[in-house]
Amino acid sequence: xxxxxxxxxxxxxxxxxxxxxxxxxxxxxxxxxxxxxxxxxxxxxxxxxxxxxxxxxxxxxxxxxxxxxxxxxxxxxxxxxxxxxxxxxxxxxxxxxxxxxxxxxxxxxxxxxxxxxxxxxxxxxxxxxxxxxxxxxxxxxxxxxxxxxxxxxxxxxxxxxxxxxxxxxxxxxxxxxxxxxxxxxxxxxxxxxxxxxxxxxxxxxxxxxxxxxxxxxxxxxxxxxxxxxxxxxxxxxxxxxxxxxxxxxxxxxxxxxxxxxxxxxxxxxxxxxxxxxxxxxxxxxxxxxxxxxxxxxxxxxxxxxxxxxxxxxxxxxxxxxxxxxxxxxxxxxxxxxxx
Amino acid sequence: xxxxxxxxxxxxxxxxxxxxxxxxxxxxxxxxxxxxxxxxxxxxxxxxxxxxxxxxxxxxxxxxxxxxxxxxxxxxxxxxxxxxxxxxxxxxxxxxxxxxxxxxxxxxxxxxxxxxxxxxxxxxxxxxxxxxxxxxxxxxxxxxxxxxxxxxxxxxxxxxxxxxxxxxxxxxxxxxxxxxxxxxxxxxxxxxxxxxxxxxxxxxxxxxxxxxxxxxxxxxxxxxxxxxxxxxxxxxxxxxxxxxxxxxxxxxxxxxxxxxxxxxxxxxxxxxxxxxxxxxxxxxxxxxxxxxxxxxxxxxxxxxxxxxxxxxxxxxxxxxxxxxxxxxxxxxxxxxxxx
Numbered sequence: 001x002x003x004x005x006x007x008x009x010x011x012x013x014x015x016x017x018x019x020x021x022x023x024x025x026x027x028x029x030x031x032x033x034x035x036x037x038x039x040x041x042x043x044x045x046x047x048x049x050x051x052x053x054x055x056x057x058x059x060x061x062x063x064x065x066x067x068x069x070x071x072x073x074x075x076x077x078x079x080x081x082x083x084x085x086x087x088x089x090x091x092x093x094x095x096x097x098x099x100x101x102x103x104x105x106x107x108x109x110x111x112x113x114x115x116x117x118x119x120x121x122x123x124x125x126x127x128x129x130x131x132x133x134x135x136x137x138x139x140x141x142x143x144x145x146x147x148x149x150x151x152x153x154x155x156x157x158x159x160x161x162x163x164x165x166x167x168x169x170x171x172x173x174x175x176x177x178x179x180x181x182x183x184x185x186x187x188x189x190x191x192x193x194x195x196x197x198x199x200x201x202x203x204x205x206x207x208x209x210x211x212x213x214x215x216x217x218x219x220x221x222x223x224x225x226x227x228x229x230x231x232x233x234x235x236x237x238x239x240x241x242x243x244x245x246x247x248x249x250x251x252x253x254x255x256x257x258x259x260x261x262x263x264x265x266x267x268x269x270x271x272x273x274x275x276x277x278x279x280x281x282x283x284x285x286x287x288x289x290x291x292x293x294x295x296x297x298x299x300x301x302x303x304x305x306x307x308x309x310x311x312x313x314x315x316x317x318x319x320x321x322x323x324x325x326x327x328x329x330x331x332x333x334x335x336x337x338x339x
Numbered sequence: 340x341x342x343x344x345x346x347x348x349x350x351x352x353x354x355x356x357x358x359x360x361x362x363x364x365x366x367x368x369x370x371x372x373x374x375x376x377x378x379x380x381x382x383x384x385x386x387x388x389x390x391x392x393x394x395x396x397x398x399x400x401x402x403x404x405x406x407x408x409x410x411x412x413x414x415x416x417x418x419x420x421x422x423x424x425x426x427x428x429x430x431x432x433x434x435x436x437x438x439x440x441x442x443x444x445x446x447x448x449x450x451x452x453x454x455x456x457x458x459x460x461x462x463x464x465x466x467x468x469x470x471x472x473x474x475x476x477x478x479x480x481x482x483x484x485x486x487x488x489x490x491x492x493x494x495x496x497x498x499x500x501x502x503x504x505x506x507x508x509x510x511x512x513x514x515x516x517x518x519x520x521x522x523x524x525x526x527x528x529x530x531x532x533x534x535x536x537x538x539x540x541x542x543x544x545x546x547x548x549x550x551x552x553x554x555x556x557x558x559x560x561x562x563x564x565x566x567x568x569x570x571x572x573x574x575x576x577x578x579x580x581x582x583x584x585x586x587x588x589x590x591x592x593x594x595x596x597x598x599x600x601x602x603x604x605x606x607x608x609x610x611x612x613x614x615x616x617x618x619x620x621x622x623x624x625x626x627x628x629x630x631x632x633x634x635x636x637x638x639x640x641x642x643x644x645x646x647x648x649x650x651x652x653x654x655x656x657x658x659x660x661x662x663x664x665x666x667x668x669x670x671x672x673x674x675x676x677x678x
Contacts, residue, residue: 075469099537130414131570134601197539198438198532200573230621231470233580234539237566238573262473264623276618282569284603 004032005054005062005092007083011069012037012050015297016152016260020097021068023181027160033060035068036083054086064093066184075100081108088112088119097122097180099194122180123191131198132205136244137285141212142338145243146223146293147277148251149267150259151232154295154323155223155251156182161327162249162334163220169331174216176207178239182222188214192224192242193235200235204242218338221245227276230262237280244285247337248277249330250315253295254307270315290337291330292319343371344393344401344431346422350408351376351389354636355491355599359436360407362520366499372399374407375422393425403432405523414439420447427451427458436461436519438533461519462530470537471544475583476624480551481677484582485562485632486616487590488606489598490571493634493662494562494590495521500666501588501673502559508670513555515546517578521561527553531563531581532574539574543581557677560584566615569601576619583624586676587616588669589654592634593646609654629676630669631658 004024011018012035025032025046032048034057041052051057054065065087071077076084076098084102087094088111096102102119103109112119136143144162146155159175159182166173175182177189188210195203204221211219221243225232250273259265267273274289281287292311296304304321311319318333320326343363350357351374364371364385371387373396380391390396393404404426410416415423415437423441426433427450435441441458442448451458475482483501485494498514498521505512514521516528527549534542543560550558560582564571589612598604606612613628620626631650635643643660650658657672659665 099535134569193537194535196438196533197536197574197577198571200536201570227576227619228622230473230580230623231540232537234573234575234577235536236573237576238536241569241572262623266622268622279615280566280619283567283605283607284569284601 002030002063003061004028004030005057005065005087006032006035006068007065007087008035008037008068009080009083010037010039012040012045017069017071019152020070020181020184021066023156024066024068024184026157027185033057033062054083054090054092058090062092064095067094067096067098070180071098084108085111088115088117091115091117093118093120095120095122095184097184097191099123122183123194125195125203126190129195129199129206130202132202132242136205136208139209139212141208141217141219143208143219143221143243143245144247144249144334145221145240145245146249146251147236147240148223148226149228149273150226150253150256151229152260153251153253153256154293158249158251158293158322158330159220159222160185161322162331165327165331166218166220172215172217174211174214174219176211176216176219176221178207178222178224192239193232197234197238200238201242204239205244208243223251226259227280228265228267229259230265240277240280241282244282245287246285247334248287248289249291249293249334250274250277250289251293251295252311253298254304255298270311274315274317288337289317291317291333293330294319294321296321296324341369341402342400343367343369344396344404344426345371345374345407346404346426347374347376347407348419348422349376349378351379351384356408356410358491359409359520359523360405362495363405363407363523366524372396372401393422393429393431397429401431403434406433406435406437409519410437423447424450427454427456430454430456432457432459434459434461434523436523436530438462461522462533464534464542465529468534468538468545469541471541471581475544475547478548478551480547480556480558482547482558482560482582482584483586483588483673484560484579484584485588485590486575486579487562487565488567488612489565489592489595490568491599492590492592492595493632497588497590497632497661497669498559498561499524500661501670504666504670505557505559511554511556513550513553513558515550515555515558515560517546517561517563531578532571536573536577539577540581543578544583547582562590565598566619567604567606567612568598569604579616579619580621583621584626585624586673587626587628588630588632588673589613589616589628590632590634591650592637593643594637609650613654613656627676628656630656630672632669633658633660635660635663
């Protein structure tokens with residue numbers, strides 16, 4: 001059994017850039033023995049100690065260091081190379097979800113070979129991708145895609161919560177990972193943002209087919225980006241058309257009014273987002289938004305409940321915060337829409 | 340000066356799969372000495388002879404063989420390798436726009452090295468791509484993007500015709516290539532469908548910046564795919580958001596009602612396409628559709644004129660077939676919308 005050291009230097013508490021580490025902590029199946037973040041030494045997270053160096057973590061006997069941060073554009077800041085060398089030299093496998101592949105780095109690859117450890121690049125696309133064939137329109141499977149108003153607002157988490165709740169109800173549900181964190185959690189998947197653009201929809205289709213082959217009759221596909229995001233909208237639309245969902249769950253960070261990092265790019269009202277997604281869904285597989293999953297982490301509880309009521313009033317759809325409260329209402333709405 | 344042999348075996352007359360060869364024939368600046376297509380030997384196209392083999396073309400002294408076909412998914416059919424070996428062995432450079440890169444093929448690369456010729460992969464992305472920075476929102480440039488109801492219906496051609504007409508009127512206009520054919524024609528550009536999905540919009544931004552650096556104050560960006568295309572919509576939306584056009588020209592093949600190759604995927608009415616594009620344009624740079632460019636090649640002339648009038652009545656926008664008739668009306672509408 002692997003034991004993880006999560007490398008989250010400087011960003012272990014960051015819900016955006018630290019999301020890989022946080023996602024694996026919350027939903028992963030492999031035990032986490034330590035988190036590396038020299039800016040928070042001595043603290044702990046979910047009972048897991050935060051350490052300053054790889055050496056400090058070794059007494060907890062990790063087998064694998066997971067790069068727990070995402071950087072904009074997916075490249076390694078120079079200071080990180082030292083950390084990676086240290087992990088490899090300490091005999092740890094390294095799992096990396098950035099666009100920069102460790103396996104293609106001659107120095108690190110040689111170091112890893114010398115220490116007999118693996119460099120696993122979670123974002124490396126599988127061989128043989130192509131354009132979609134339409135297969136997933138013929139599968140006996142029901143597909144639910146999370147979409148949203150921005151990146152890093154909880155689409156993956158909502159998919160994971162709904163999948164868990166569905167499995168607890170005895171349904172043949174599977175979480176379908178489409179990004180590096182989802183892959184680190186579930187152990188399979190394709191990071192669709194690292195696929196060449198022409199094969200985006202084809203990758204989405206393949207993921208649905210694989211989710212079905214893995215026993216899923218109900219699939220919760222992790223959404224990516226946003227149709228209204230200036231940098232990542234292409235990934236979103238390719239995934240919408242490639243996975244051909246029956247139902248969307250619309251995710252939104254309550255209180256957010258502009259795309260993060262893109263001033264002047266407002267988030268339109270939720271009812272407009274609902275209509276935009278329904279309208280752009282494949283004509284051959286029209287999808288409805290079944291519910292609104294509101295991320296209320298910026299709000300006090302009474303404000304959160306008010307925001308949920310407001311979202312329901314605005315959209316006419318069931319809304320809830322499936323992490324803070326419970327995923328049951330959202331799942332009920334999804335199952336009702338699939339009927 | 341290079342002299343081209345266009346390799347279009349079996350597809351020299353095909354407006355879809357033969358579009359690279361046909362585009363270079365119509366708009367390229369390098370002379371074409373022969374077209375290879377053993378199914379049409381003895382015929383000619385625009386006065387250029389069609390030959391059966393590379394050997395037959397050698398008396399016309401080509402310097403470079405251009406792969407003139409596009410295949411679905413961008414891979415080489417096995418029979419093509421023989422043709423490529425023949426071109427390389429005859430001392431020709433080879434220019435290739437498919438997703439399969441010749442330079443990465445050990446056998447062909449060794450053969451090319453042995454014969455002292457270059458293998459140029461037009462779709463290979465440049466180094467250093469990243470997410471967009473917002474730069475192109477600050478440039479003093481006016482950007483026009485062609486969009487459409489399907490692939491391979493003439494978006495590139497419309498951009499080329501409008502650019503030519505604008506330059507003839509003395510405007511500082513540039514054609515901005517975003518695909519392999521455009522690159523083969525213009526000698527620069529990025530094939531955005533071969534870029535990894537996360538950097539799609541960043542590639543679009545870089546192309547606008549480069550078009551400006553090349554002296555363009557008015558840019559006609561070659562559009563790709565369609566927002567409603569099941570396989571390629573992600574590329575389209577990434578390009579829409581990355582290039583941040585001021586104005587769209589909506590292209591449509593008159594009479595077409597379904598996406599080619601995707602039965603059950605209807606093309607919605609033009610007025611809905613106009614609204615969808617305007618609505619999905621960046622909030623920080625709202626774009627209007629200025630005109631409809633109708634490809635009327637399937638119609639007789641009187642039907643073509645009727646289709647143009649019908650498109651105008653439906654959308655309330657100027658419409659024309661800029662290839663069959665003239666680009667002037669469309670350009671007038673674009674310039675009026677940019678004012």
